[in-house]
Amino acid sequence: MKKFFTTLSNIWKIEDLRVRIINTLLFLLIYRVGSFVVLPGVNGASFANQKAEGLVGLLNMFAGGSFSRASIFALGVMPYISASIVVQLLGIAVPYFTKLQKEGESGRNKLNQWTRYLTIGITALQAIGYVRSQIGPDARLISDPLFTLLTTVVLTAGTLFVMWLGEKITDKGIGNGISLIIMVGIIAQLPGAFITEFSSRTSGTGGLVTFIVEIVALIGVVMFTILIVQGTRKIAVQYAKRIVGNKQYGGVRQYIPLKVNAAGVMPIIFAQALMFIPATVQQFFPKAASNGILIAMSNSNSWQHNTVFGILIILFTYFYTAITVNPNQMADDMKKNGGFIPGIKPGKSTADFIDGVISKITLPGSIFLAIIAIIPAIASLVGVSPIFARFFGGTSLIILVGVVLDTLQQIESHLLMRHYDGLMKTGRIKGRTAMPAAAGTSPTVI
Known part of the structure; x- marks a missing residue:
């Protein structure tokens, strides 16, 4: 303290x-x-x-x-x-x-x-x-x-x-303005959802013990989300030694941090947009409202809806990672700066190696992202109120975790620049620093 x-x-x-x-x-x-x-x-x-x-x-x-x-x-x-x-x-x-x-x-x-x-x-x-x-x-x-x-x-x-x-x-x-505005909007809904859930548990079914279990579960989900947001796979890069005048440049080993979840929250947003199509069809075509498949797909708590939702998230994670991360550009930049991955030839071999690593880490990352996205539906099925269940995962939780980490990282950078201690006793806070992507591509604000 x-x-x-x-x-x-x-x-x-x-x-x-x-x-x-x-x-x-x-x-x-x-x-x-x-x-x-x-x-x-x-x-x-x-x-x-x-x-x-x-x-x-x-x-x-x-x-x-x-x-x-x-x-x-x-x-x-x-x-x-x-x-x-x-x-x-x-x-x-x-x-x-x-x-x-x-x-x-x-x-x-x-x-x-x-x-x-x-x-x-x-x-x-x-x-x-x-x-x-x-x-x-x-x-x-x-x-x-x-x-x-x-x-x-x-x-x-x-x-x-x-x-x-x-x-x-x-x-x-301090921090990214658009992201902070979204975060404040989400947090503004939390006190009301918290009070509603507490009132329903203490005055209705479950009691205080159930409410405490829900809070512990929420903390666990947040910790799991932090692991996904910060998870990286480091690739060692060796830079050639250069002598300029009396100074030596290069000759050191650095690392390329490849994010386990390079796509961020975008796959969930894209998948959610498609999952609202059945409900839209029911509104514009009343005769189709009695269709069993449309009814199941429109119910966010049904297993059909969440299965398709999870599969779409996995597919969109691969898609968005492929269009935002450019292994060829990364390999070219590395070659221009005199860097190489030990045991891998520069050029195409380096690009293929990076692409293979990205493909391997994207699969578990996409699965974990899909799990986070469907946790609110699972929470609703076990009795958590729909408003409070939204904070157990999905887009809102990933945005909250990412924005808070980014903001704390900037504050810690200001402290370390003035030779003060950081916010943590061991190590430094890692935000959502984007992995090297296509040249000139700016990461989405959220």
């Missing part, structure tokens, strides 16, 4: 770090206050007891409850995330975007500009869909088409403002 307070004191002593933490908290406070501001022309009282389930519940969690409150930040940063993913995929499929990725800072600035333009278009389309699906006629105080136009403009402006807040946090705060 004494070391903990000493570390807090050291953090406060570093002026730059202190200012960055305060700025981050202020920007996040602005975001949370804005999430309670209801859209103009909407009767906020009609959303008081609205429950968000399924895809809506997932979006509502990422938006910190703004989605179900019809807030000006209802769409959150999800349109920006979608635009970032599209631009990242275009960088692999379209030569123009591939060229921009290789142009350094100027290319990244152009890609960021394209991402912002695409965010505006995606937000406008999602805003129209939000108005039609979530805001009923009884909640509208203004008649159409003025209401739809006004709400679309406000929701688009709200998303752009949240995106600006995220960029300011990254620039003047």
